Amino acid sequence: MKFHVNLVKTVDDSYDIEIGSNLLNNLKEYLTESLQQQKRNIAIITDSNVHTIYGKNFEKIVKEAAIQAAAGENAVKVNTVVFPAGEKSKTRKIKEYIEDKLIEWGYRRDTLIIAHGGGVVTDMAGFVAGTFARGVPFINYATTLLAAADASVGGKTAVDTEAATNLIGLIYQPKKVFIDTATWKTLEQRDVSGGLAETIKHACMADKEFFGYLEENIEKVFDMDSQVCKHIAEKNCEIKYNVVMIDEKEQGLREILNLGHTVGRAIETVSDYTLYHGEAVSIGIMAQIKLGRKFGYCTQDDVNRVESLLEKAKLPVKIPQEIDKEALVKKLYTDKKVRGGKLRFVFQKGIGQMVQFAPGTNAANAVYSNFVSEDTARSIISEL
Ligand code: GLY
Numbered sequence: 001m002k003f004h005v006n007l008v009k010t011v012d013d014s015y016d017i018e019i020g021s022n023l024l025n026n027l028k029e030y031l032t033e034s035l036q037q038q039k040r041n042i043a044i045i046t047d048s049n050v051h052t053i054y055g056k057n058f059e060k061i062v063k064e065a066a067i068q069a070a071a072g073e074n075a076v077k078v079n080t081v082v083f084p085a086g087e088k089s090k091t092r093k094i095k096e097y098i099e100d101k102l103i104e105w106g107y108r109r110d111t112l113i114i115a116h117g118g119g120v121v122t123d124m125a126g127f128v129a130g131t132f133a134r135g136v137p138f139i140n141y142a143t144t145l146l147a148a149a150d151a152s153v154g155g156k157t158a159v160d161t162e163a164a165t166n167l168i169g170l171i172y173q174p175k176k177v178f179i180d181t182a183t184w185k186t187l188e189q190r191d192v193s194g195g196l197a198e199t200i201k202h203a204c205m206a207d208k209e210f211f212g213y214l215e216e217n218i219e220k221v222f223d224m225d226s227q228v229c230k231h232i233a234e235k236n237c238e239i240k241y242n243v244v245m246i247d248e249k250e251q252g253l254r255e256i257l258n259l260g261h262t263v264g265r266a267i268e269t270v271s272d273y274t275l276y277h278g279e280a281v282s283i284g285i286m287a288q289i290k291l292g293r294k295f296g297y298c299t300q301d302d303v304n305r306v307e308s309l310l311e312k313a314k315l316p317v318k319i320p321q322e323i324d325k326e327a328l329v330k331k332l333y334t335d336k337k338v339r340g341g342k343l344r345f346v347f348q349k350g351i352g353q354m355v356q357f358a359p360g361t362n363a364a365n366a367v368y369s370n371f372v373s374e375d376t377a378r379s380i381i382s383e384l
Contacts, residue, residue, distance in 0.1 A: 013173040013248075017153060017241070019233045021182040021226060024058070027141060028065045030176060035069035040112035040137070041077040042066065043102055045125035047085035050117040050143055053186050055080060058116055058141075079105050083124070087273045090120050090160045092168065098128050109133040115174075118144035118191070119151030119277070123169070126157030130172035137175045143183035145195025145221075146278055149202065149236040150257075152177050154244040164334035165265050171249060179237070181229040189314060192222060194278025196313035199232055201259050201285060202239040204306060208352030210235050211309070218312050247364035255337060255346055255368050256354045260285035262345050263381065266331035270323055275316070282315035283384060291372065291380050292347040297355050305351065319384045329378050337369045343377055344369040 018026055031042075042062055046055060059080050066075040081101045083094045102111065113136060115125030122140045129138035142152035158169025184192065196218065203211035213231070220228040240257065247253035264284025268277055275283075289306050292298045310317050319325065337344040346368050347355045360366035 013155075015174055015176050017177040017179065017237055019148075019179045019181070019230065019237065021180065021230070023141075023178045023180045024061045027139075027178055028061050028068075030139075031062060031065035032069045034112075034175075035066060035076060036071075039069075039076050040110050041105075041107055042079075042112050042114060043105075043107060044078070044080040044114045044116050045098060045121060045128065046080060046082055046116040047089065047118070047121050048082055049085040050121065051080070051082045054116070054143070054183065055082070062114065077105065077107075085120070087120055087160070087268070087277060090124055090158075090165075092159055092161070095124060095128060095159055098124070099132060102128075102132060107132075109136065111136040113138040115140045115152075116143065118142070118147045122147050122152045123157050123166075124159065126155070126172055126174065127159060127169050130157055130170045135172070138172075140174045140177045142177065142179045144187060145184055145192055145232075146198060147195075148179045148181070148233045149195050149198035150240065152179065153237055153240050154257075155248065164336075165269060166336075167334075173248075179233050181226070181233055184229060185224050189222065190276055190279070193282075193314045194276045196221060197260075197278035197282040197285070197310070197315055199236055200306070200309055200313060201257075201281065202236055204285065204289075204348045204351060205256055205259050205354055206239045206242075206352060207235065208350075210239075211305075211351050215305070215309055215312075218309065222314075249364075252360050252365040252367055253363060258337065259346050259348060259354070260288055262332060262335050262337065262343070263287035263328070263377075265335060266328050267319065267323060269334075270328050270331050271320070275320070279316050282310045282313075282317060283319055285310065286317045286384060287380050288345055288347055290383060291345060291376070292349075292355070294376070294380070295347070297347045297349050299350070302348075302351055317384075319381065325378075325381050328381055329374065332374075332377060339369075339371075343372050343374060345372050345377075346370075 063078045081098050083089050113129040115122045140152040142148050155171045155173035158166035161167045217228050260281045264281035268280035349355045357370045358367035
């Protein structure tokens with residue numbers, strides 16, 4: 001006897017991203033409408049920093065939406081779970097803590113999760129949403145430039161382990177993303193710079209004109225110039241979703257979003273997260289462009305322009321002295337692009353394009369990673 005389980009699927013995971021300054025009313029409107037269509041208990045997941053500054057008002061707005069949607073009947077439950085801010089919280093232990101809170105509050109399949117915070121929060125809340133009761137919907141309300149530039153868009157969710165960052169997780173798309181540039185005002189300089197590292201990555205990867213715009217305007221982000229912040233948020237989204245829409249599951253093309261992350265992720269871990277993600281990516285961008293110069297993918301002028309833009313963004317371009325460079329070389333092998341025990345990198349081609357190594361059978365599975373020997377990687381790391 002043999003059964004065939006026929007599960008051919010057509011999935012529509014499309015969603016809207018709303019970008020603007022102070023979007024709480026938009027969130028309220030969106031929630032009221034969706035709760036009227038379907039009642040769901042709401043769990044807001046946030047970190048201690050965001051909660052201290054914005055938590056009370058945010059929960060109030062969500063509760064108002066719940067009451068408005070109930071129209072005299074019992075409003076749905078709204079609770080907030082808070083975990084300590086920082087990359088070190090992106091663990092299975094914290095995920096379990098959040099899940100236990102949801103269970104304690106009696107949440108089941110009729111749950112809606114709202115991630116309120118930066119990249120760690122959106123990665124964590126998305127992962128909780130993807131596995132709680134075998135998957136419940138979630139919304140991202142992104143409060144940092146890093147989340148706006150990368151984490152809140154594209155559906156990658158995960159936690160870190162000792163062995164490697166983002167090793168355990170899933171691709172699970174949000175139902176809606178809000179990117180509130182007004183909340184960038186309360187970010188520390190290092191966090192603004194961190195978000196700019198992912199922004200510069202996007203420009204290096206896909207948009208020469210945007211790179212030029214950043215050269216002219218990047219300092220204005222530190223003054224929170226609203227036009228510049230808005231433009232940057234929009235450009236980041238556009239560049240990222242144009243990749244994700246073609247290759248959601250990272251068959252090939254999506255690997256270009258990993259530009260600078262091969263060395264970057266390794267430095268972040270070897271530094272025991274004393275370097276922020278964006279700071280580590282900045283050094284990683286320098287590693288790939290210097291390697292690219294060696295291989296002939298870009299000129300010394302390109303290297304100089306990228307280095308000077310990273311410096312304008314107040315980002316490190318050299319490996320801090322206290323980092324053990326040999327430990328760093330070993331750590332490179334935990335990168336997700338490693339194949340058959342060999343290191344692979346993605347490279348920018350000049351400024352605004354990526355090097356494609358093989359066309360693939362469709363736009364999604366084209367090959368953008370190429371092998372680099374350990375000795376070559378070591379020689380670049382020794383230069384930085
Ligand atoms: N952060 C890289 C990606 O979303 O693929």
